[in-house]
Amino acid sequence: MSTLTETRPLEGLRVLDLSQYVAGPYCARLLAEQGAAVLKVEPPDGDPVRAWPPFSSLDAEAPGLLFSYVNHGKETITLDLSSAEGQAEVLEHARNTDIVVESFRPGTLDRFGLGWDVLHKENPSLLLTSITNFGQNGPYRDYRAWDIVIDALGGLAYIHGLIDGSPLTHGNPQAQYRAGVVAASATVAGLLNRDDVGEHIDVSIMEVESTTLRDTIPQYTYMGAVRRRSRTGAGGPGSITPCADGWVIPSGFGGSYSLFANFMGIPELADERFETGEGRQRHAAELAELFGDTLAKWNAVEFFEGAQSWGLGVGIVLTPKQAIECQQFLARGFLEEIETGVGRTAAAPRGAIAP
Amino acid sequence: MSTQPLAGIRIIEHGQLLAVPAAARMLADLGAEVIKVEPAFRLDTHRQTTYPDNDPGERFWDRGGTFHSENRGKLGLTLNLRHDAAVEVFKDLVRVSDVVMENFTPRVMPAFGLDYESLCAFRPELIMLSSTGYGQNGPWSSFKAVGPTTETASGLAATTGDEGGVPLLPDIPYTDYVAADQAVLAILLALFRRKRTGRGSYIDISQVEAQASLAGELFLDAAINGTVHQPRGNRHPAMAPHDFFPCTGEDRWIAIAVSSDGEWLDLVAAMGNPSWASDERFATLEGRLETLLVLNQRIAEWTRGWDAMELMELLQARGVPAGAVFDARDLVLNEHLHARGFFEWDTPPAETGIPEKPYPGAPWRFSRSTHGISRRAPMLGEHNTTVLSELLGYSSEKISELQASGAFGGPPTEFPRPEPVGLPALKAHHRVNDIDSEYEARIAAIRAKYSGASN
Numbered sequence: 105m106s107t108l109t110e111t112r113p114l115e116g117l118r119v120l121d122l123s124q125y126v127a128g129p130y131c132a133r134l135l136a137e138q139g140a141a142v143l144k145v146e147p148p149d150g151d152p153v154r155a156w157p158p159f160s161s162l163d164a165e166a167p168g169l170l171f172s173y174v175n176h177g178k179e180t181i182t183l184d185l186s187s188a189e190g191q192a193e194v195l196e197h198a199r200n201t202d203i204v205v206e207s208f209r210p211g212t213l214d215r216f217g218l219g220w221d222v223l224h225k226e227n228p229s230l231l232l233t234s235i236t237n238f239g240q241n242g243p244y245r246d247y248r249a250w251d252i253v254i255d256a257l258g259g260l261a262y263i264h265g266l267i268d269g270s271p272l273t274h275g276n277p278q279a280q281y282r283a284g285v286v287a288a289s290a291t292v293a294g295l296l297n298r299d300d301v302g303e304h305i306d307v308s309i310m311e312v313e314s315t316t317l318r319d320t321i322p323q324y325t326y327m328g329a330v331r332r333r334s335r336t337g338a339g340g341p342g343s344i345t346p347c348a349d350g351w352v353i354p355s356g357f358g359g360s361y362s363l364f365a366n367f368m369g370i371p372e373l374a375d376e377r378f379e380t381g382e383g384r385q386r387h388a389a390e391l392a393e394l395f396g397d398t399l400a401k402w403n404a405v406e407f408f409e410g411a412q413s414w415g416l417g418v419g420i421v422l423t424p425k426q427a428i429e430c431q432q433f434l435a436r437g438f439l440e441e442i443e444t445g446v447g448r449t450a451a452a453p454r455g456a457i458a459p
Numbered sequence: 460m461s462t463q464p465l466a467g468i469r470i471i472e473h474g475q476l477l478a479v480p481a482a483a484r485m486l487a488d489l490g491a492e493v494i495k496v497e498p499a500f501r502l503d504t505h506r507q508t509t510y511p512d513n514d515p516g517e518r519f520w521d522r523g524g525t526f527h528s529e530n531r532g533k534l535g536l537t538l539n540l541r542h543d544a545a546v547e548v549f550k551d552l553v554r555v556s557d558v559v560m561e562n563f564t565p566r567v568m569p570a571f572g573l574d575y576e577s578l579c580a581f582r583p584e585l586i587m588l589s590s591t592g593y594g595q596n597g598p599w600s601s602f603k604a605v606g607p608t609t610e611t612a613s614g615l616a617a618t619t620g621d622e623g624g625v626p627l628l629p630d631i632p633y634t635d636y637v638a639a640d641q642a643v644l645a646i647l648l649a650l651f652r653r654k655r656t657g658r659g660s661y662i663d664i665s666q667v668e669a670q671a672s673l674a675g676e677l678f679l680d681a682a683i684n685g686t687v688h689q690p691r692g693n694r695h696p697a698m699a700p701h702d703f704f705p706c707t708g709e710d711r712w713i714a715i716a717v718s719s720d721g722e723w724l725d726l727v728a729a730m731g732n733p734s735w736a737s738d739e740r741f742a743t744l745e746g747r748l749e750t751l752l753v754l755n756q757r758i759a760e761w762t763r764g765w766d767a768m769e770l771m772e773l774l775q776a777r778g779v780p781a782g783a784v785f786d787a788r789d790l791v792l793n794e795h796l797h798a799r800g801f802f803e804w805d806t807p808p809a810e811t812g813i814p815e816k817p818y819p820g821a822p823w824r825f826s827r828s829t830h831g832i833s834r835r836a837p838m839l840g841e842h843n844t845t846v847l848s849e850l851l852g853y854s855s856e857k858i859s860e861l862q863a864s865g866a867f868g869g870p871p872t873e874f875p876r877p878e879p880v881g882l883p884a885l886k887a888h889h890r891v892n893d894i895d896s897e898y899e900a901r902i903a904a905i906r907a908k909y910s911g912a913s914n
Binding site for chain 2: 108111112113114134138155156157158160161162168169170172173174220238239240241242243244247248249250251252253254255256257258259260261262263264265266269270271272273274275276278281282283285286287288289290292293294295296297301302303304305306307308310311312314315316317318319320321322323324325326327328329330331332333334343344345346351353382409412415416417418419420421422423424425426427428431432433435436438439442444450451452453454455456457
């Protein structure tokens, strides 16, 4: 079977990665994974994300694990882009590269004398991928943001969390990670269209989020309805529920509740009140009580695998620690060793695009 | 010369729900010709939700707002693949197509004889992508999955939620979009590789893995330090304050994230230098993290008197990262997004009775390549005849035969007309905050203001 890894798509291409934090570096890392040679340029003090937790307890000198993960597979040099020497050196690299990835605030590259016009003149086939919080134009162009601010403005936070509590952000920089993937796609789209002429690609992290809110936007544009957070945080009853040793999602997702009743030995579940989504919403409290008492006795993996074998599309919560020991991840070779310090490696997810 | 990156590329999308349909619409936006193959005997969920003004109408299956949003740019073909004749049509399509994308459980395509190896036998340069919950192999490969369950299995959800509480997921199938992002990247890479080598490829996307790959540092933390992750609330290990704070009005909030001691001083100045803020414990990140509960309470007392938008403008003017928490109305009417031409306008066909509306556009702009909604979403089976006669060159007799044999599937009139999901019921269950009777006028006003903007 032919897969992308036999001949990696970007073999022979060069990437100059001027970016910092998560989105830009992850974009460049994905390009490296697909065969490109990536040179990362860091400022003299280093990429600030080197100092972000979590850290390795085994190696006090090593950078943070987020830095190690999103910069895996790159060569790194240090240059001061605010100095004439640093700028000249970057320009020299840019003349001999296919792609530049950057995540400075809009206008910064111009101030360094390394803006799109200059780069395009020096290297007409170059692709410049700029990843910023709000894009290269518009009233929020110069606004400052981190992931939690993107989640606020992008529309995700308002529908994340419990109705009686505050909005919620993900437990890691999801918006930046996703923007890294989207920027890698935009870059490859640019490559497909490049011929001899490159272009400037403008990726907005806010828009990465705002374009993927499913029915949230049509609910307003079609009916004037403003969707908000749910009671359970996961879109209705049957959502994340504690069991004996963890959490599961005891929802059939299409499976019949009478099947659930048989599998779990709770005859009360075979009730027409629970057969439709609206009914389950209406009787959420009773449902939670029925599930809760019985689920408290179940082991998470036994419940998950058992119910799935009955055709019930239930879910399980895995911590990362459980995931790295999970047979499904191991069977697919999903983990790979990456460098996390000098002479030290640890298991991390490989990219999702592999055999 | 400006061109679409995927001009001349034909994609068969045999998708359902979200992960693959969303990916295919992004590829359609980039210029690919996407033929969406649907079974007519089982309507896509998105054809049965979010009707205009909550009225399913006569042709409810063509009136779903989410369907129009996630399936714009595609041609629509219905095929009942339980019929051998329909399977042959699918194969004929593969003969003239570049890409097949599907997101059914791993047994489905082989059962139809439409797995990669079978298709490759006559179309060796084919690119095929399968997107499933857990992947094509391994002990969980046949398990059913949806966005919420793949997010929980990915490791990410374990760290997301209120401190001390259960994991909490966004109220959308977030991980479907994460998988869609990866599918778009994979198809573009495969096309680029084919352009360079002439060779096709098979891509196996696991939604759980797609999400886990966006949580690498958590996995490393577990592998190296043995960390067992718990929901961490809105805390950040390197920023404080870092949370959502209440503002005036019902359920209005602002996110504030202070990433340096300098930004803390900027925030203090914006608050008018209150005496409590001069406490030296607050001067360093370490001190602010240690006193986070008190700190957050103090800030909330201040934000409570502010309008979220005005406070955002004040804080941003002082360089403090802050953002009002936007709901759907805020987004659709947002000046920044309209100034960037983010929303794209599209009119479904007259039969649907849906007027022109804005749809979320793309997260990218190109200085040279063009992209955007190329055509509206298809009505069910709308292009059956066009695709078969114009693309495959079938005679009208052959198309009639297929029609008579049931290869396209039964007429959608066999489905019971759904009841409108009552907005009062939604409101009663707190899923909907507000029903805005002025929404059309508001959208028209923002459109008029930015009619010159375009991407």
